[in-house]
Amino acid sequence: MPFKRTPQKFNAAINAMTLGTGDNAVTIGGASVLPLYSFDGDIGNAPKIGVEISDLGLEGECVGMTEFYAGASTPAEMAAKAEKMPGADFVCLRLEGADPNGHNRSVEECVEIAKAVAGAISLPLVIEGCKNNEKDAELFEKIAAALEGKNVLFLSAKEENHKSVGAAVGLAYAQKVGAESSVDINLAKQLNVLLTQLGVKAENIAMNLGSAAAGYGFEYVASTMDRVKAAALGQNDAMLQMPVITPVASEAWSVKEAMVDEADFPEWGPQEDRGVRMEIATAAACLACGSDAVILKHPRSVATISAMVAALK
Amino acid sequence: MSKFVVIGERIHCISPAIREAMAKRDPAPILKRAKQQLQAGATYLDVNIGPAESDGEELMKWAVTTIQQAFDNVPLCLDTVNRKAIEAGISVYNRSKGKPIVNSADAGERIENIDLAAANDAITIALCQKHGIPADNDERMAYCQEMLERGMMLGMEPTDLWFDPLFLVIKGMQDKQLDCLEAIKMFTDMGLNTTGGLSNVSNGMPKDIRPIMDSAMVAMAMANGLSSAIANPCDLRLMETIKSCDVIRNNVLYADSYLSI
Numbered sequence: 001m002p003f004k005r006t007p008q009k010f011n012a013a014i015n016a017m018t019l020g021t022g023d024n025a026v027t028i029g030g031a032s033v034l035p036l037y038s039f040d041g042d043i044g045n046a047p048k049i050g051v052e053i054s055d056l057g058l059e060g061e062c063v064g065m066t067e068f069y070a071g072a073s074t075p076a077e078m079a080a081k082a083e084k085m086p087g088a089d090f091v092c093l094r095l096e097g098a099d100p101n102g103h104n105r106s107v108e109e110c111v112e113i114a115k116a117v118a119g120a121i122s123l124p125l126v127i128e129g130c131k132n133n134e135k136d137a138e139l140f141e142k143i144a145a146a147l148e149g150k151n152v153l154f155l156s157a158k159e160e161n162h163k164s165v166g167a168a169v170g171l172a173y174a175q176k177v178g179a180e181s182s183v184d185i186n187l188a189k190q191l192n193v194l195l196t197q198l199g200v201k202a203e204n205i206a207m208n209l210g211s212a213a214a215g216y217g218f219e220y221v222a223s224t225m226d227r228v229k230a231a232a233l234g235q236n237d238a239m240l241q242m243p244v245i246t247p248v249a250s251e252a253w254s255v256k257e258a259m260v261d262e263a264d265f266p267e268w269g270p271q272e273d274r275g276v277r278m279e280i281a282t283a284a285a286c287l288a289c290g291s292d293a294v295i296l297k298h299p300r301s302v303a304t305i306s307a308m309v310a311a312l313k
Numbered sequence: 314m315s316k317f318v319v320i321g322e323r324i325h326c327i328s329p330a331i332r333e334a335m336a337k338r339d340p341a342p343i344l345k346r347a348k349q350q351l352q353a354g355a356t357y358l359d360v361n362i363g364p365a366e367s368d369g370e371e372l373m374k375w376a377v378t379t380i381q382q383a384f385d386n387v388p389l390c391l392d393t394v395n396r397k398a399i400e401a402g403i404s405v406y407n408r409s410k411g412k413p414i415v416n417s418a419d420a421g422e423r424i425e426n427i428d429l430a431a432a433n434d435a436i437t438i439a440l441c442q443k444h445g446i447p448a449d450n451d452e453r454m455a456y457c458q459e460m461l462e463r464g465m466m467l468g469m470e471p472t473d474l475w476f477d478p479l480f481l482v483i484k485g486m487q488d489k490q491l492d493c494l495e496a497i498k499m500f501t502d503m504g505l506n507t508t509g510g511l512s513n514v515s516n517g518m519p520k521d522i523r524p525i526m527d528s529a530m531v532a533m534a535m536a537n538g539l540s541s542a543i544a545n546p547c548d549l550r551l552m553e554t555i556k557s558c559d560v561i562r563n564n565v566l567y568a569d570s571y572l573s574i
Contacts, residue, residue, distance in 0.1 A: 185566065186567050186568050186569070187568075189566050189568035190568035193568055193573075193574055194570065197570070197573075227566065231565075231566045234315075235315060235316060235564065235565065235566070236316075237565065237566060239574060
């Protein structure tokens with residue numbers, strides 16, 4: 001009997017979400033098939049890649065990064081270079097320095113940085129906070145106001161601060177809200193329910209389902225993303241049809257394989273190569289599981305993942 | 314693993330308000346009940362126009378377009394013994410949100426409603442009865458086979474026949490309840506969809522008892538695989554039970570707010 005290929009069709013789709021405005025706007029999501037299953041049907045918009053820069057500059061970065069950003073001394077100057085990185089679809093400003101337990105940069109200062117970065121680029125902008133819930137809520141409100149009309153995505157609203165972030169970012173200033181749940185599928189759905197009950201439109205929400213560097217519990221990330229896509233497409237669950245955006249750089253570059261010095265582990269080879277490999281492996285795995293966008297930082301990772309996306313779309 | 318389908322039963326010409334609205338072509342009372350049921354969580358709405366011998370075709374067309382236009386093409390279950398009226402309803406039906414359901418075919422006089430569903434790419438409820446109430450599950454399964462074969466011969470997907478085991482009233486037929494549950498299990502094991510008039514079981518019971526009995530029945534039936542019911546979605550206890558059972562069956566992903574969505 002000849003083989004008959006049966007495409008897996010769903011009567012549902014992931015929401016398409018546009019970031020930025022005008023000619024350089026970028027749209028993520030829109031798939032009505034499982035991740036990258038272009039042989040089954042419409043994968044919507046091919047996965048997009050964000051390039052992450054930090055308000056702390058290049059502190060502790062490897063040579064490949066310092067060379068790429070050579071001559072850039074401010075976040076705005078870095079952003080201008082980041083958007084020119086081959087493969088970049090959007091720029092992500094991570095406001096690490098705002099952390100009250102770290103540099104504790106003031107909200108006003110962060111707003112100025114965000115405005116300068118937004119002014120220096122034409123690609124869409126994503127703002128990542130410092131992971132302190134109260135500070136992020138304050139930061140996001142002020143930055144959302146300062147960048148009104150630029151259609152910026154904020155990462156992220158969490159269970160603890162979703163009300164203030166949702167109300168400011170999503171309702172008052174009509175920006176895009178990232179809903180962050182750390183590899184907790186029930187919470188992922190719950191946050192979307194809470195944000196929509198607050199009045200944020202489902203199409204203005206993206207999910208950051210959390211991640212882990214490859215080898216550090218990634219199987220939980222994989223099963224979470226699988227279940228989310230199965231519910232979104234197979235069960236037409238509107239509360240899980242938001243596109244998924246995954247910050248990969250911060251995870252991949254903070255594990256032992258990416259951090260330890262070559263002098264301590266000579267058999268592992270150069271540190272920078274290891275970091276890039278971790279970043280590529282994690283990003284590729286996230287895209288295969290269902291991320292509609294990943295956020296990376298190393299030029300080699302961005303180039304590699306961009307080539308992968310181009311080959312698969 | 315798909316979500317339980319509640320077919321809201323409250324647009325029924327047995328209700329004086331609805332009967333009058335249908336006679337006068339007054340949309341307001343019908344749309345009001347449609348809205349209540351959809352807000353309460355109904356997926357499909359049953360539209361029962363009675364036998365409507367004189368003006369069934371025109372009435373069904375009016376009801377279908379009136380309800381679908383008001384509620385974003387909500388999928389409907391067309392409920393009448395008047396076959397021409399069902400066909401007329403389907404002729405104006407918008408299927409963007411789901412196929413129409415023919416309510417209903419059986420293995421007896423109404424078996425041709427399967428032909429009607431097949432000819433119109435519709436779903437049909439397939440009542441496992443021929444003459445009166447089936448005596449046992451051998452009889453139910455024989456009717457199931459007969460209807461399934463007829464539908465498949467006409468090119469229907471087996472999943473487009475929703476088998477109704479015939480829920481029976483507890484007051485008077487208490488000893489038949491487990492049969493009905495077993496029939497649901499057998500249909501489910503064959504990969505078939507099931508539905509039925511759930512509130513039959515509590516017929517004749519005091520008003521305050523009925524939601525309790527209906528909820529218990531739906532939970533036991535869902536444990537056996539029941540995939541749909543024609544029921545009153547405005548019964549909060551029943552809907553909470555169905556939503557909880559959907560979670561337990563892994564039909565719907567749990568979230569703390571699952572009862573409010």
